[in-house]
Amino acid sequence: MREKKATLQELETQNEMEKQRKQLKRNLRTLNYISLLLANDHMVKNPKRLEEICNLKEGIERQIIKNTSTLNKNRKQQFTPH
Numbered sequence: 001m002r003e004k005k006a007t008l009q010e011l012e013t014q015n016e017m018e019k020q021r022k023q024l025k026r027n028l029r030t031l032n033y034i035s036l037l038l039a040n041d042h043m044v045k046n047p048k049r050l051e052e053i054c055n056l057k058e059g060i061e062r063q064i065i066k067n068t069s070t071l072n073k074n075r076k077q078q079f080t081p082h
Contacts (some may be wrong), residue, residue: 010078017074024067031060 034057037043044050 013074013078017071017078020067020070020074024064024071027060027064027067031057031064034060 034053037053038050038057043053
């Protein structure tokens with residue numbers, strides 16, 4: 001019975017890690033796109049647009065940190081003997 005619980009917990013951890021990896025990839029692509037927007041002269045000239053892009057960039061960066069932290073925590077749990 002204990003082995004099944006451990007297996008179930010491992011599966012849940014693996015599913016969570018996969019979800020976080022996908023979200024991290026998505027966020028990194030978005031951050032790359034934002035960098036391209038910021039390199040565009042037309043976007044930088046409009047102060048309101050620039051502010052929106054910078055706010056979006058900050059939110060994406062926070063999400064990337066959260067994803068990475070969750071992945072690292074789950075990775076530690078995965079390799080820690082029970």
